[in-house]
Amino acid sequence: xxxMSDDLxxxxxxxxxxxxxxxxxxxxxxxxxEATAHGGRNGFVTSQDGHIQLKVAMPPQLxxxxxxxxxxxxFAAGYSSCFHNALILVGNxxxxxxxxxxxAAKVGIGPNKTRGYGLAVALSxxxxxxxxxxxxxxxxxAHEVCPYSNATRGNIDVTILLG
Numbered sequence: 001x002x003x004m005s006d007d008l009x010x011x012x013x014x015x016x017x018x019x020x021x022x023x024x025x026x027x028x029x030x031x032x033x034e035a036t037a038h039g040g041r042n043g044f045v046t047s048q049d050g051h052i053q054l055k056v057a058m059p060p061q062l063x064x065x066x067x068x069x070x071x072x073x074x075f076a077a078g079y080s081s082c083f084h085n086a087l088i089l090v091g092n093x094x095x096x097x098x099x100x101x102x103x104a105a106k107v108g109i110g111p112n113k114t115r116g117y118g119l120a121v122a123l124s125x126x127x128x129x130x131x132x133x134x135x136x137x138x139x140x141x142a143h144e145v146c147p148y149s150n151a152t153r154g155n156i157d158v159t160i161l162l163g
Contacts, residue, residue: 019110022148041070057137062109072107079148080105083123086146091138121152122159135162 034048041058056071058064084103091098104124112118127135139162143149152158 013148024153032073044068072109076105076107076121079107079121079152080123082148083125083142083146085126087125087138087142090141090145094138094141095133096138097129098127100126100128118156120157120159122161123161124161126163132162150157 011150017103035045035052036048037043037045037056039056041056041062042064044055046053053147054074057066057068059070059072060066080103083105087101087103088098091101102125106122106124108120108122109117110120125135125139130138139160143158145159149158152155
């Protein structure tokens, strides 16, 4: 069986194990985002709906001029906003006040052992009005709910710092 939205199909019966023994693939596609890159890391990206129109440039640390955003910044923005929303969702379900909460993401890139490149992520979560034990439980629950966490689990190192 498969779940389908436009030309995006998800096989709901076979697939890869995330290493947790839990299948985190969607059973139904509810929304599809579409973006197109023009020129790779030295070009621009656009979204189908026109909300994203960004210049992309290699950062100086990778030999570029840094005169634009880069895929790591976009991934950091996406992961931090998605994780924060998951945190708000589980917090609301459990009846907690998340006033003033924030999630910041750092995404690093570097060579891996297979002659390619890999990513590492650090999420810094601030839940200033919550007891640290409650905050830790909410962060753990959000990490199970967040689609970015589910997609990266077992693929890249994700460190979550609670402060």
